[in-house]
Amino acid sequence: MNHLETRGLTVAYRAGGREVPAVRGVDLAIPPGGTLGLAGESGCGKSTVALAVLRLLPATARVGGSVLLAGEDVLTMAWGRLRAVRWAGASIVFQGAMHSLNAVRRVGDQIAEPVLLHESAETPASAARRAADLLERVGLPPRTAAAYPHELSGGQRQRVMIAMALACGPRLVIADEPTTALDVMVQAQILRLLKDLVARNGIAMMMISHDLSVLADACDRLAVMYAGRIVEEGPARQVFADARHPYAAALGAAFPVVGDPASRYAPRGLAGDPPDPAGSGTGCSFRPRCAVAEDRCAYVDPALWRAGPDRSAACVRVLPSEEVL
Amino acid sequence: MTTRTGSAVDGPAATAPAVLAARGVSVRFAARGGGGVVRAVDDVDLRVGPGEIVALVGESGCGKSTLARTLLGLERPSGGSVLFKGEPLGYRARELKAYRRRVQLVPQDPGGSLDPRHSVYEAVAEGLRVHHGTLPDEAVRVERALSRAGLRPPERFFLRYPHELSGGQRQRVVIAGALVLEPEAVVADEPVASLDASVRGEILALLLRLRAELGLSALVVTHDLGLAWNIADRVAVMYLGRVVEAGPVEEVLTAPRHPYTRALLSVLPDASAATPTILTGEPPDPARVPPGCRFHPRCPVLASGAAAEAGVAHRCGAEDPGPLPEAPGHGAACHYAAVTAERPEAGNR
Numbered sequence: 001m002n003h004l005e006t007r008g009l010t011v012a013y014r015a016g017g018r019e020v021p022a023v024r025g026v027d028l029a030i031p032p033g034g035t036l037g038l039a040g041e042s043g044c045g046k047s048t049v050a051l052a053v054l055r056l057l058p059a060t061a062r063v064g065g066s067v068l069l070a071g072e073d074v075l076t077m078a079w080g081r082l083r084a085v086r087w088a089g090a091s092i093v094f095q096g097a098m099h100s101l102n103a104v105r106r107v108g109d110q111i112a113e114p115v116l117l118h119e120s121a122e123t124p125a126s127a128a129r130r131a132a133d134l135l136e137r138v139g140l141p142p143r144t145a146a147a148y149p150h151e152l153s154g155g156q157r158q159r160v161m162i163a164m165a166l167a168c169g170p171r172l173v174i175a176d177e178p179t180t181a182l183d184v185m186v187q188a189q190i191l192r193l194l195k196d197l198v199a200r201n202g203i204a205m206m207m208i209s210h211d212l213s214v215l216a217d218a219c220d221r222l223a224v225m226y227a228g229r230i231v232e233e234g235p236a237r238q239v240f241a242d243a244r245h246p247y248a249a250a251l252g253a254a255f256p257v258v259g260d261p262a263s264r265y266a267p268r269g270l271a272g273d274p275p276d277p278a279g280s281g282t283g284c285s286f287r288p289r290c291a292v293a294e295d296r297c298a299y300v301d302p303a304l305w306r307a308g309p310d311r312s313a314a315c316v317r318v319l320p321s322e323e324v325l
Numbered sequence: 326m327t328t329r330t331g332s333a334v335d336g337p338a339a340t341a342p343a344v345l346a347a348r349g350v351s352v353r354f355a356a357r358g359g360g361g362v363v364r365a366v367d368d369v370d371l372r373v374g375p376g377e378i379v380a381l382v383g384e385s386g387c388g389k390s391t392l393a394r395t396l397l398g399l400e401r402p403s404g405g406s407v408l409f410k411g412e413p414l415g416y417r418a419r420e421l422k423a424y425r426r427r428v429q430l431v432p433q434d435p436g437g438s439l440d441p442r443h444s445v446y447e448a449v450a451e452g453l454r455v456h457h458g459t460l461p462d463e464a465v466r467v468e469r470a471l472s473r474a475g476l477r478p479p480e481r482f483f484l485r486y487p488h489e490l491s492g493g494q495r496q497r498v499v500i501a502g503a504l505v506l507e508p509e510a511v512v513a514d515e516p517v518a519s520l521d522a523s524v525r526g527e528i529l530a531l532l533l534r535l536r537a538e539l540g541l542s543a544l545v546v547t548h549d550l551g552l553a554w555n556i557a558d559r560v561a562v563m564y565l566g567r568v569v570e571a572g573p574v575e576e577v578l579t580a581p582r583h584p585y586t587r588a589l590l591s592v593l594p595d596a597s598a599a600t601p602t603i604l605t606g607e608p609p610d611p612a613r614v615p616p617g618c619r620f621h622p623r624c625p626v627l628a629s630g631a632a633a634e635a636g637v638a639h640r641c642g643a644e645d646p647g648p649l650p651e652a653p654g655h656g657a658a659c660h661y662a663a664v665t666a667e668r669p670e671a672g673n674r
């Protein structure tokens with residue numbers, strides 16, 4: 001059974017009397033020990049998917065479809081069960097560790113808090129020992145427990161966030177931009193730590209980023225989102241190096257390979273603006289920015305089609321020619 | 326000791342007088358809590374030639390932003406001097422004001438540097454008014470700057486407010502604000518770090534186009550080696566207040582000599598290096614610069630015994646390789662690189 005599975009997940013936010021769709025039918029599956037990278041630019045819905053998995057969305061959001069954590073639907077779960085599932089079933093490492101940690105509490109106490117809340121057998125003393133163990137597992141000296149967040153560097157704070165996410169032994173960790181704003185060397189340390197932890201403990205991971213190169217490095221599979229939908233999915237290396245959807249290709253090319261003559265003096269971006277979530281015209285939502293759009297793209301809104309072994313893409317160009325609409 | 330090898334062809338930018346240069350610049354601060362000195366920038370030479378794009382790369386706390394601020398005249402060096410077109414920078418108010426018209430800052434994070442209550446027109450015209458008062462052709466100049474920054478047609482943006490713009494458009498407004506004074510050089514601090522992947526390439530392409538169309542020189546401060554590869558002619562790598570390696574981008578980034586540069590390149594997500602060299606710990610404290618080579622406590626070449634094999638290990642901990650003097654070509658401030666430079670196959674492993 002998959003650790004995480006979403007089926008036809010939709011999320012719409014109410015804004016100014018109308019509903020603005022943020023996620024428009026997302027199917028994802030992560031098996032035990034599997035790692036999935038979820039990529040896309042601001043506003044594509046990737047963080048909304050992460051929040052929907054733990055039902056952390058604001059009350060103005062309307063959620064449809066299903067989110068199964070180890071087979072149990074999070075969206076219909078009773079409140080008590082949901083509390084048990086958060087932290088112990090799945091936990092989130094948020095971006096920007098500075099804002100996610102409580103500035104006036106020692107980090108050891110912050111790590112011990114979910115342990116105490118979730119496991120009645122724990123005493124404050126045993127929870128503190130567990131916090132010290134967790135700090136060691138993420139590569140920090142146990143004395144870090146006595147520090148306040150402002151006494152730590154950005155990389156150390158992100159390690160504290162990871163220790164906290166692991167505190168209750170979750171089966172799924174969601175890492176939302178875990179290395180954004182970190183230096184390259186610290187980013188490499190954090191990515192290696194996450195990879196080691198999930199591999200050693202058989203934890204499933206969903207990592208969210210706009211940097212395809214980071215995701216391709218850290219995850220087995222990659223899903224690229226655009227305008228609330230997945231437009232490409234497949235083995236991470238293949239999607240990064242040889243994307244079938246023009247948007248996934250543009251996102252992959254945005255971060256050059258140092259030493260590649262093709263990208264020297266040739267930064268590649270994507271013209272045009274991100275799609276307006278409120279306005280849904282007909283046809284493919286990527287068409288206004290697509291360099292290879294065809295006439296039929298104006299009226300065909302492509303679903304995910306098979307695009308090679310174990311891969312899919314939502315683009316008319318991956319259709320075999322006899323299936324052309 | 327430092328090594329320097331001239332590259333076969335040095336462009337005209339390397340021989341013409343620099344638009345912007347640091348000569349032996351040091352910036353020291355009193356350490357927090359009293360006692361001790363923070364050597365944020367420690368004896369650095371750097372030059373940006375006419376129409377040249379130079380990337381200054383390094384990790385947080387390496388001194389790159391302090392050096393950039395010093396080059397902009399926002400920080401006064403404790404030692405050495407800043408030169409603009411060969412002339413030392415004066416620090417009297419009037420001299421600084423004139424200087425800042427000719428060398429402009431493109432700040433990081435357009436979200437934070439634009440006033441939400443100012444329209445695009447006001448944001449771009451502000452610099453003009455500070456320097457020239459209200460000019461009769463103000464609107465023409467604002468229009469031209471917006472157009473050069475890629476916001477076309479410019480008058481359509483005049484009355485828009487920052488919240489109505491995308492992240493990429495906001496960054497273009499910030500760039501237009503720098504261009505409106507028609508500077509000879511810009512210093513851009515992490516110009517794409519807060520932007521989406523898709524917008525990143527567009528803004529970098531804009532910097533290249535401004536160089537081609539206006540001959541604009543640029544110093545780009547970044548931690549992003551991919552950015553340097555995308556747009557810079559030369560790159561300088563900073564570690565703990567010093568430039569430890571500098572040279573043409575093709576040479577430094579494909580055949581790095583300093584172990585620190587090699588480690589940085591090896592951890593890029595798509596690096597082909599089979600085993601990335603992940604340096605442990607945080608970059609050290611500029612208030613406590615290690616003796617000898619400042620990189621030696623974290624140096625993988627020293628730790629692996631390769632430096633001992635080359636017969637330089639005793640010097641790494643005792644002898645400062647010294648600042649890297651400004652010169653054309655590719656240079657590294659490393660004892661090991663110096664003795665292995667004649668044997669490139671050993672130097673490149």
